Amino acid sequence: MNINTDKTSYTPDSPDILVSGHGITVSFADRTGKRTTVLDGLDFDIYKGEILGLAGESGSGKSTLAKTILGMVKCDSGELYVGADKPQMIFQDPYSSLNPAKKISWIMQEPLRLGTDLDKNTRKQKVSEMLSSVGLSDEIGDHKPNELSGGQRQRVCIGTALMRNPELLIADEPVSALDVTVQAQVLELMKDLHRKHGFTMLFISHDLRTMYNFCDRIMILQKGKIVESGKPDEVYRNPQAEYTKLLLESAGITVSK
Amino acid sequence: MVQLPVLILQVNNMLLEVKDLTIEFHDHDRPETVVENVSFSLDKGEILGLVGESGSGKSMTAMAIAGLLPRKKMKKSGEIIFEEKNLLTLPRHDLRELQGDEIAVIFQEPMTALNPTMRIGRQVEEALLLHRDMTAQDRKNRAIKYLKAVELDDAERIYESYPHELSGGQRQRVMIASAMINRPKILIADEPTTALDVTVQAQIIDLLQRTNKKLGVAILFISHDLSLISRITHNVIVMQNGHIVEKGNTDEIFAAPKNDYTKKLIAAIPKVELK
Amino acid sequence: MLNSIRKTFRKYNNFFFNFGMIITLVFFVLAVVGCFYTPYNTTEMNVALKNSAPALAHIFGCDNYGRDIFSRVMEGIRNTFFISFFTVLIGSLMGILIGAVSGYYGGRLDEILMRINDVMFAFPSVLLALVIISLFGSGTMVVTLALGIAFIPSFARIVRSEYKKQASLDYVQSAKLMGAKDIRVIFVHILPNILPVLVSSVMIGFNNAVLAEAGLSYLGIGVQPPEASLGRMLSEAQSYLFSSPWYALFPGLAIVFMVLGFSMLAEGISSAK
Numbered sequence: 001m002n003i004n005t006d007k008t009s010y011t012p013d014s015p016d017i018l019v020s021g022h023g024i025t026v027s028f029a030d031r032t033g034k035r036t037t038v039l040d041g042l043d044f045d046i047y048k049g050e051i052l053g054l055a056g057e058s059g060s061g062k063s064t065l066a067k068t069i070l071g072m073v074k075c076d077s078g079e080l081y082v083g084a085d086k087p088q089m090i091f092q093d094p095y096s097s098l099n100p101a102k103k104i105s106w107i108m109q110e111p112l113r114l115g116t117d118l119d120k121n122t123r124k125q126k127v128s129e130m131l132s133s134v135g136l137s138d139e140i141g142d143h144k145p146n147e148l149s150g151g152q153r154q155r156v157c158i159g160t161a162l163m164r165n166p167e168l169l170i171a172d173e174p175v176s177a178l179d180v181t182v183q184a185q186v187l188e189l190m191k192d193l194h195r196k197h198g199f200t201m202l203f204i205s206h207d208l209r210t211m212y213n214f215c216d217r218i219m220i221l222q223k224g225k226i227v228e229s230g231k232p233d234e235v236y237r238n239p240q241a242e243y244t245k246l247l248l249e250s251a252g253i254t255v256s257k
Numbered sequence: 258m259v260q261l262p263v264l265i266l267q268v269n270n271m272l273l274e275v276k277d278l279t280i281e282f283h284d285h286d287r288p289e290t291v292v293e294n295v296s297f298s299l300d301k302g303e304i305l306g307l308v309g310e311s312g313s314g315k316s317m318t319a320m321a322i323a324g325l326l327p328r329k330k331m332k333k334s335g336e337i338i339f340e341e342k343n344l345l346t347l348p349r350h351d352l353r354e355l356q357g358d359e360i361a362v363i364f365q366e367p368m369t370a371l372n373p374t375m376r377i378g379r380q381v382e383e384a385l386l387l388h389r390d391m392t393a394q395d396r397k398n399r400a401i402k403y404l405k406a407v408e409l410d411d412a413e414r415i416y417e418s419y420p421h422e423l424s425g426g427q428r429q430r431v432m433i434a435s436a437m438i439n440r441p442k443i444l445i446a447d448e449p450t451t452a453l454d455v456t457v458q459a460q461i462i463d464l465l466q467r468t469n470k471k472l473g474v475a476i477l478f479i480s481h482d483l484s485l486i487s488r489i490t491h492n493v494i495v496m497q498n499g500h501i502v503e504k505g506n507t508d509e510i511f512a513a514p515k516n517d518y519t520k521k522l523i524a525a526i527p528k529v530e531l532k
Numbered sequence: 533m534l535n536s537i538r539k540t541f542r543k544y545n546n547f548f549f550n551f552g553m554i555i556t557l558v559f560f561v562l563a564v565v566g567c568f569y570t571p572y573n574t575t576e577m578n579v580a581l582k583n584s585a586p587a588l589a590h591i592f593g594c595d596n597y598g599r600d601i602f603s604r605v606m607e608g609i610r611n612t613f614f615i616s617f618f619t620v621l622i623g624s625l626m627g628i629l630i631g632a633v634s635g636y637y638g639g640r641l642d643e644i645l646m647r648i649n650d651v652m653f654a655f656p657s658v659l660l661a662l663v664i665i666s667l668f669g670s671g672t673m674v675v676t677l678a679l680g681i682a683f684i685p686s687f688a689r690i691v692r693s694e695y696k697k698q699a700s701l702d703y704v705q706s707a708k709l710m711g712a713k714d715i716r717v718i719f720v721h722i723l724p725n726i727l728p729v730l731v732s733s734v735m736i737g738f739n740n741a742v743l744a745e746a747g748l749s750y751l752g753i754g755v756q757p758p759e760a761s762l763g764r765m766l767s768e769a770q771s772y773l774f775s776s777p778w779y780a781l782f783p784g785l786a787i788v789f790m791v792l793g794f795s796m797l798a799e800g801i802s803s804a805k
Binding site: 097 | 706712716725727
């Protein structure tokens, strides 16, 4: 699937690549018509099955990149290849990402209702399997979102996103709104599910500590440009960009020798 | 009159003492206890961390000390002793005297803690206007001095600006300047960096630490971020469901936590062990 | 099923709701019964009973033609009730449609729809209804349609602002990512979330419709005689205000209590939760 590029079809050279961007540039116009460049000629690849961490501060363009991959934002220029059908997303705020008027079971059935011909009983069966694989009990399905805790809600969001086995999952700061101990549990769950289902994940975060253990590869974004990328261990041990050094230092991560 | 031995005064560094603080909400059918039998003390010049997750009662405790809890629909018992006065029973007027003078507060959201329709200078001076008898020019000089002290370049311009013209980090610096302008003895910082970017967060923490050293203000630092707490506080109190589960020297607690919940919290900090 | 009804009632168990519900139910029963039965024929005149005071046989008394006021009030309530009901139905359905599209899509479409809305909103609804009636002639159908159209803008505006608010929430993005079409997002995902706001504005709209209908009838362009209508009864009673005050009193009270009942219901619903 090629999305909104101004050039003709673009296929990456390696079959291992799921998402590939070439010179992705995105800008937004403000009220006065002045355009601000949010993504400035990004080149990147996301490999099948990996967890790619995308780190950056507010205004770095990390959420915009996610929306671009999902087709919610159009590029000004550049070529984008997305090899995954119906990529799914987990949002930062579990309090606004679940429909408050619906029961959990209804919400989790929705992807199946829309994308499959399964009958009601099969759908319910699938929901109950998914609930147990995200570590929730069956009866959660009868509750409405406002009766659940933040951690439970985020588990529901993860389960809903995985209902149709997407190849690509984008997680935008999925734990930063949660309590610390809950954060650890939800991350653990995501890692487990990733191992089990083998989907590719783009993990967006500002927390370099979390990313260290969670991601296979990280990419650091500053003001719409990728300033550094590589395996966490290498990047953390031997940061090349000044900005990376600053980020690591701010997070209290130093190479102890 | 017997003179108090000087020795005792030196040993007694205690600035604030909280004894058996219990806070109950009475705005629902059933009363809800949010803080129960909390006791601790804050010494002069100390940075004391108050850690816990949502619902632990950490913010309620801090707000009680700051005198910012509503008087209606809640029951407070115990004592909060500051300069031989019990802040819980202090008349409203006397409490106002302390607020912003001896005890200052900075909040999590620098976006909403400043009045959007008022110039920065006016807001920084507010505490001086209320508590000090100074001329307008003196107030302005002092405000600019403090804006400079929180490392805002171009303090004169910022003095004339409105909050929306500043970044989140700048706003939090302004908050610190306006909190420190009366040289309070206690600064209560309620998640002061949670809403900020990591790099800005580090700068603000750095600034708070230096303010503590330079001016000797005691800081009650409330946060859910343990890695932050471990880096800046001298002593720490861990709260869970309205109770203190562990308190003591920060380094000791982080090295050898005794309580299970503390252990769990510390284990939840993502480890970065560079191989 | 029974359980969920009981749950709903417990949720709304407050003074305003209960009181409003009782009043509204009484009026509803009167309106429905009024369709099939009134104690006396509403158009039968009896010279002997001209302007007679309330008595056991005629508990609200009789009017200047000797017609039973209680029966006429019943018929008036029936007319007002159903005209208001359909007025609000037309106004709210169209309002939801326009408001939802406008608020959900935003952009230029929103601009255009809302400017049209503003133009309509600038006219008092009664005035707008008057224009429509003068174009198409009076009569129950035309009055209902006219008032219904006049009520669209206020509903559209409320619904639009709610949709705008909801459309920015993540659950809407999430529904789109699942592959839900816009129609489904608008009516299945978002609509249930604006129901609480919608319900109380429908209640308030109903009140306004009752008053607007009474106003139009008072001016003589609503329900046409000899059919009874509360507004027209009030206007006729004006001449007898001192000699037979009951003629004005009972239709007036009927309007007041009908409005009161709905206001209290609206208050009860919005203060629940």
